[in-house]
Amino acid sequence: MSVKSTTSSLALKKDFPAAALLEMCSVRVGQTLFGLPITHILEIVGNTRPQAVPLAPEFVGGLIHYRGDVLTTVSLRQLLGMPLDAESGSKKRKQGHHDILVLECSGGCFGLLVDSVGEVLTVSSADHEPNPSILDARRSALFAGAFKLKEGLLVMLDPERLDPMRLASAA
Amino acid sequence: MDELTREFLIESQEGLDRMERCLTDLEERPQDTELLGEIFRSVHTIKGTTGFLGFKRLEKLAHAGENLLGLLRDGKLSANQPIITGLLQLMDALRGILKIIESHNLEGEGTEAETQQDAQLIIRLNELQQLKSSAVTVEAKVAVAAAGVGSPAPLAAPSSNTSSPAIPDLDTAPTPPAKTALVAPEPPKAPTEDAGKPKAAAASDSTLRVDVILLNRMMNLVGELVLTRNQILQATATDPNFTMLSRRLDMVTADLRESVMKARMQPVSNVFSKFPRIIRDLSQMLHRKVRLVMEGQETELDKSLLEAIKDPLTHAVRNSLDHGIEMPEVRIAAGKDPEGTLKLRAYQESSHVIIEVSDDGAGIGVERVRNKAIEKGLISAERAAQLNERELLQLIFLPGFSTAEAVTNVSGRGVGMDVVRTNVEKIGGKVEIESRPGKGTTLRLRIPLTLAIIPALIVRSLDQSFALPQGALSELVHIPPERVSSAIEWMEGTPLYRLRGQLLPLIFLDRMLSPSLKSSRLHLANGSRLEQESLPERDHFIAVLDADGRRFGLVVDGLADPEEIVVKPLSTVLKSIGLYSGATVLGSGDLALILDPGSIASHAGVAMGKSEEVAEVAEEVDVMASRFLLVEASERRAAVPLGDVLRIERIPLSRVEYVGYRPVLNFQGQLLPIEDSAGVFAAAAGNPDAQITVVVCREGKRHVGIAVSHVLDVSAGSDLFEAGSQHAAAGVTLLNDHVTGIVDLAAIQSLPGAEQHSDWNSIQETVA
Numbered sequence: 001m002s003v004k005s006t007t008s009s010l011a012l013k014k015d016f017p018a019a020a021l022l023e024m025c026s027v028r029v030g031q032t033l034f035g036l037p038i039t040h041i042l043e044i045v046g047n048t049r050p051q052a053v054p055l056a057p058e059f060v061g062g063l064i065h066y067r068g069d070v071l072t073t074v075s076l077r078q079l080l081g082m083p084l085d086a087e088s089g090s091k092k093r094k095q096g097h098h099d100i101l102v103l104e105c106s107g108g109c110f111g112l113l114v115d116s117v118g119e120v121l122t123v124s125s126a127d128h129e130p131n132p133s134i135l136d137a138r139r140s141a142l143f144a145g146a147f148k149l150k151e152g153l154l155v156m157l158d159p160e161r162l163d164p165m166r167l168a169s170a171a
Numbered sequence: 172m173d174e175l176t177r178e179f180l181i182e183s184q185e186g187l188d189r190m191e192r193c194l195t196d197l198e199e200r201p202q203d204t205e206l207l208g209e210i211f212r213s214v215h216t217i218k219g220t221t222g223f224l225g226f227k228r229l230e231k232l233a234h235a236g237e238n239l240l241g242l243l244r245d246g247k248l249s250a251n252q253p254i255i256t257g258l259l260q261l262m263d264a265l266r267g268i269l270k271i272i273e274s275h276n277l278e279g280e281g282t283e284a285e286t287q288q289d290a291q292l293i294i295r296l297n298e299l300q301q302l303k304s305s306a307v308t309v310e311a312k313v314a315v316a317a318a319g320v321g322s323p324a325p326l327a328a329p330s331s332n333t334s335s336p337a338i339p340d341l342d343t344a345p346t347p348p349a350k351t352a353l354v355a356p357e358p359p360k361a362p363t364e365d366a367g368k369p370k371a372a373a374a375s376d377s378t379l380r381v382d383v384i385l386l387n388r389m390m391n392l393v394g395e396l397v398l399t400r401n402q403i404l405q406a407t408a409t410d411p412n413f414t415m416l417s418r419r420l421d422m423v424t425a426d427l428r429e430s431v432m433k434a435r436m437q438p439v440s441n442v443f444s445k446f447p448r449i450i451r452d453l454s455q456m457l458h459r460k461v462r463l464v465m466e467g468q469e470t471e472l473d474k475s476l477l478e479a480i481k482d483p484l485t486h487a488v489r490n491s492l493d494h495g496i497e498m499p500e501v502r503i504a505a506g507k508d509p510e511g512t513l514k515l516r517a518y519q520e521s522s523h524v525i526i527e528v529s530d531d532g533a534g535i536g537v538e539r540v541r542n543k544a545i546e547k548g549l550i551s552a553e554r555a556a557q558l559n560e561r562e563l564l565q566l567i568f569l570p571g572f573s574t575a576e577a578v579t580n581v582s583g584r585g586v587g588m589d590v591v592r593t594n595v596e597k598i599g600g601k602v603e604i605e606s607r608p609g610k611g612t613t614l615r616l617r618i619p620l621t622l623a624i625i626p627a628l629i630v631r632s633l634d635q636s637f638a639l640p641q642g643a644l645s646e647l648v649h650i651p652p653e654r655v656s657s658a659i660e661w662m663e664g665t666p667l668y669r670l671r672g673q674l675l676p677l678i679f680l681d682r683m684l685s686p687s688l689k690s691s692r693l694h695l696a697n698g699s700r701l702e703q704e705s706l707p708e709r710d711h712f713i714a715v716l717d718a719d720g721r722r723f724g725l726v727v728d729g730l731a732d733p734e735e736i737v738v739k740p741l742s743t744v745l746k747s748i749g750l751y752s753g754a755t756v757l758g759s760g761d762l763a764l765i766l767d768p769g770s771i772a773s774h775a776g777v778a779m780g781k782s783e784e785v786a787e788v789a790e791e792v793d794v795m796a797s798r799f800l801l802v803e804a805s806e807r808r809a810a811v812p813l814g815d816v817l818r819i820e821r822i823p824l825s826r827v828e829y830v831g832y833r834p835v836l837n838f839q840g841q842l843l844p845i846e847d848s849a850g851v852f853a854a855a856a857g858n859p860d861a862q863i864t865v866v867v868c869r870e871g872k873r874h875v876g877i878a879v880s881h882v883l884d885v886s887a888g889s890d891l892f893e894a895g896s897q898h899a900a901a902g903v904t905l906l907n908d909h910v911t912g913i914v915d916l917a918a919i920q921s922l923p924g925a926e927q928h929s930d931w932n933s934i935q936e937t938v939a
Binding site: 056057060068072164 | 391392394395633635684685739740741742743744745747748750751753754755756760761762763764
């Protein structure tokens, strides 16, 4: 919980001479590898089908039952304007089932629907770059820069910016 | 805030609540030393502790009051109206300061005005002591009074940790302090302390203060357990190895839930107790004479619900006093007792607690209501002309309605009854009103026993389950596929259904929830023709709902079992859609959204048309007594009074069990004795798959079942007169031109010990 807000911490880290090591959980949506700071992840719920909510804003992926609470989920695919329910990779799953990250932000908890959850990567803050200026507005509002890894880019997501409340007010 | 202060606050508030009750009682029994002792103790405890904690404002006030109370208790003064008023003022002042302490953790420096007020109050209390009483010499009295003001300041100053001394030394004392009499109020202190202690100790041994937050959390966890249990029961239903285990889990969960709920229950007297004071003040202000009668104060209700009804109830009481009970002269002229009666009554009826506020006042003049509503533009004149009395009464619940000629301090600002209704409906309750001109008005608040777990009907639409609170549901209508096109009528694109001859607006849940369906309809529908054809030929179900006085039918694709659901809050994003009041986890493990009938009605634009339908209901109530459910049992016909019929259940014969020789049914967790005088069970006994029909009836406070072969009809019966006499024959009625015997429900024997079954048991979870 030491990292209050990823954006600010990432920005700060850039100024430090010594690079800090950060742990990021990698998730895949479509072809892109995304990263989320593990400090904000409460739990990973595998292969679950959220309950659809008619008339909800489009980015809402449905409801899930998580430890006695009913959580609203956010569909990353929907947010990025990708086709919904595209089968990803080898994982065979029933229609509408997703991996869900339960995230904690200042406004409470919510779920994030992703195609698949990968391993936890340790990255160096020295490898961080902010969003490129040519990134479209929708994406730059969601991304918090990227880490340059050997295998490619790890696009950072900021839980605060994915908070359904915030998305709703932005919409 | 430290533990000590918090404890002090809680204790003081309790003390003041007690004091309030006693003070109003004192007015009737001014010589009751026990009451006086109690009041004295409350104030004394506050004074004692405040000195210790350094709340000087509080201490000064309490001290002044204590002096006065000391004299009262010792019989040197007798309690009269001015004294009681003074003490009530003191209590208000103490409460005010406690509130400040609660929010700021210090009593505040006391603004100029506050200081002034305190000082005035102290003077007033001191003056009251001087109201002539022979036992006390003037000198001593004055001294006591002065000591009350003068002495605590230097004492408390060093320990005070407020930023500056609470009150500068006052010279409000009527005469200069004379220290000699300082001890005057002290001696009685010791004996009362001693008397009070053993009692308090005994209470604290067996009771425990628990944080409400902890209780809420426990309630949530129990809700979770109920859900898990429901799922386990479903999952293990087929496995004999688990039968015993899951049955045990079932029982323990039910017991635990009941205990936790009980822990949250508080008697309604907690809310009622403040009314004697309110009524006392109001009746003085309004120059009315009112006697308050309270009944059923021991009835218990969930704490959060109790909080929620406080305001509506106060509104209702104020209304009764201001608009209901007339001035004494008017009452005498009308041949009534000049003293009006306001009755507060609480009682439990199955899974609801009913709270009635009734007065024997003027009642509500429906003509006046009609004119006011037209005048305020709440209803058109043509519409108003069509309404009958009962409908007109409902108008007082419209926002902005008020019949008060002038806006008074008490009421008449047009924010009365609609607030009452909104607040009560917010917690899943209902408000009913009855009024007879010249006789009085009764307002009835129907409050569910608990908020967290509500009975709901699970409906299907869009291949999803939704929960519909039973509270709003009045009936269900099934339309078989072949009748869909004829039963649902269209008025230029608006679907309607004829329910017993009245047009009921319909809302298609799937169309409302799915914009694509709606838009395709818009594209398609240039006239009503196309829409009508677009209705698929399949079963339709209409849930007839009553929300905020609006009646409409919600069309769904299917019905599932009723379930007791645990309400889970939704995130703000989803709440703002406005159609859902929460979500729940069903026994199957699926999530279901809880529909909010009120919002659905507004969303679809169903008007506040307490129109034809209500009229019909009203009629129905009137004739209910003479309407009967015609049943056939082993080829004999019998009639059951329709008003007593709760529901008709079709169950497999195997579910009937026996207590001794009496057949019983485990019905929603309750044991239901079944009357089978016609031998329906015997007739069906040979067939293991036999289904029998049980009519569940209300008889007094208990429920009984009657086994029948078929339910035939509902029809109005008429009294039969014995030839040559004017006496209606008991036990028979004329139904469809046949003389039919009426089932005598009262004659059905109750089970041994059945009366101990509290209504608590009726909120058992139904296992789907």
